[in-house]
Amino acid sequence: SAAGAGAQIAVVVGGGNIIRGARLSQEGLIDQATADSMGMLGTIINALALTHALEASGRAARCMSAVAVPGIAEPYDRLTGERHLEAGRVVVLGGGVGSPFFTTDSGAALRASELKCDAVLKATKVDGVYSADPKKDARATRYDRLTLAEAIDRRLGVMDLGALAMCLERRMPVLVFDFDKPGNIRRAIEGESIGTLATP
Known part of the structure; x- marks a missing residue:
């Protein structure tokens, strides 16, 4: 529905539901370069699935990969x-940046810069950015707005x-919002106040 609202949309796809290369590396099971490469392949699988779902719903889409397949x-x-x-067309991007040692976040920032996007919309499992992990700290508060510099300084x-x-x-700017709530991507594009907006 967001693409139908007239927005040009590029989606950088993660692969954590299939494999988390960083975890394999941290646990000493596989060296990081190999683990990251496995993660990139996972993102391509998800990119293909999303492209198919978009096409099946009548939305033109193209799957592009930084890793040659x-x-x-x-x-x-x-x-x-x-x-x-x-x-x-919705551009669905898999394969990360095509090299190990870069996260999906870095890939999203890079592709958004290259494709002259107006903003990065980070769809996650939480409804915004908190002062602490709300699952561990009952005093955690959600930010409606903050600056990118504040986000960096406060980690x-x-x-x-x-x-x-x-x-x-x-x-x-970066908007962090809950992916599971139907219509949130369209709401974000239309300027509704959802999630947390981090501004330059």
């Missing part, structure tokens, strides 16, 4: 991505620090 997804390049957006976990720094440098 010929015959499965288009190779990502900025100009082709821009053309898909201009044609009204609030909006996104990883590299992604936040890139958004700050590019003067790109």
Whole structure:
């Protein structure tokens, strides 16, 4: 419905439901470069699933990957991505940035910068950014607004620090909101007050 509202949408897909490379690396099971590569493959699986779901619902979409998977997804390049957006297609981006040691957050900030996006919308399992983990601290409060610099200084976990720094440098706002609530992406695009808005 958000794309139907006239917005140009690029979606950077994570792969944590399939595999969390960082966890495998932290537990010493696999070296980080290999674990991250496994995670990138997980994001491609999810990108294919999302692209199929969008197409099945009647919404034109293209799956692009930073990791070469010929015959499965288009190779990502900025100009082709821009053309898909201009044609009204949702661009679904898998494969992270194509290299290990970068998070999905960093991939989202990078692709948003390349594709000249107006904002990064971070859809998560929580309804915004809190002063502390609300599951562990009953005194945690949710921010309606804050600056990217404040998020970095306070280590609030909006996104990883590299992604936040890139958004700050590019003067790109970040909206963190609950993905599970139907219609939230459209509400965000239409400017309704949801979640937490982190501004440059």
